[in-house]
Amino acid sequence: MSIGSKRINGVRLVEPRLFEDSRGYFYEGYNSRILEDLGCEETFVQENISGSRQGVLRGLHYQLDPCAQGKLVRVIRGEVFDVVVDLRSGSPAYGRWESMILSEGNRIRLWVPPGLAHGFLVVSEFAEVVYSVTRPYSPAHERALLWNDPDLAIPWPLPAGEPLLSEKDRRAAPFHEAETNFVFCERSHA
Numbered sequence: 001m002s003i004g005s006k007r008i009n010g011v012r013l014v015e016p017r018l019f020e021d022s023r024g025y026f027y028e029g030y031n032s033r034i035l036e037d038l039g040c041e042e043t044f045v046q047e048n049i050s051g052s053r054q055g056v057l058r059g060l061h062y063q064l065d066p067c068a069q070g071k072l073v074r075v076i077r078g079e080v081f082d083v084v085v086d087l088r089s090g091s092p093a094y095g096r097w098e099s100m101i102l103s104e105g106n107r108i109r110l111w112v113p114p115g116l117a118h119g120f121l122v123v124s125e126f127a128e129v130v131y132s133v134t135r136p137y138s139p140a141h142e143r144a145l146l147w148n149d150p151d152l153a154i155p156w157p158l159p160a161g162e163p164l165l166s167e168k169d170r171r172a173a174p175f176h177e178a179e180t181n182f183v184f185c186e187r188s189h190a
Helices: 033-038
Strands: 002-005 012-015 019-021 024-026 046-053 057-063 071-077 079-086 097-103 109-112 116-122 126-133 142-144
Touching (some): 071 079, 071 116, 079 109, 079 126, 116 126
Antiparallel strands (some): 012 109, 019 024, 046 126, 057 116, 057 142
């Protein structure tokens, strides 16, 4: 397993070590050392799985403290354009976004620390995404950023037309109105 850093402090790409032979392949989908290697002292308490067709955009979602979630995200079928946005006050990357492709082919897992919004656009015909999270889902603490906020200017690789959105994502807040209560801490997000 190798862990690579991204530009936003705390965001990591985790690449599994793949063992292939004439029978196929093997790799560890999860190992408890991953969180330790990422510098996270928490454990996963819930696993979520979503299946979506091409053009579905889910996000940009986050939960407020004290229910903020760290997420380990991977795609087990298809391909997504994945995005994180830093919402941590005092972070050098506050208000910045970063994108990457996650797919069943590259098997990369994305670590999204608490205090970041997360979302993805399905670019394959269908995609199945697995999220392991460090806090349970809390409807009272859930928030969403507007996917097409001009202040963020995320270049979503949309096919023709608008993405398929939930009603919650249609009503999401623009970045300058987003409710947040996260404070950047260099030590805990290294």
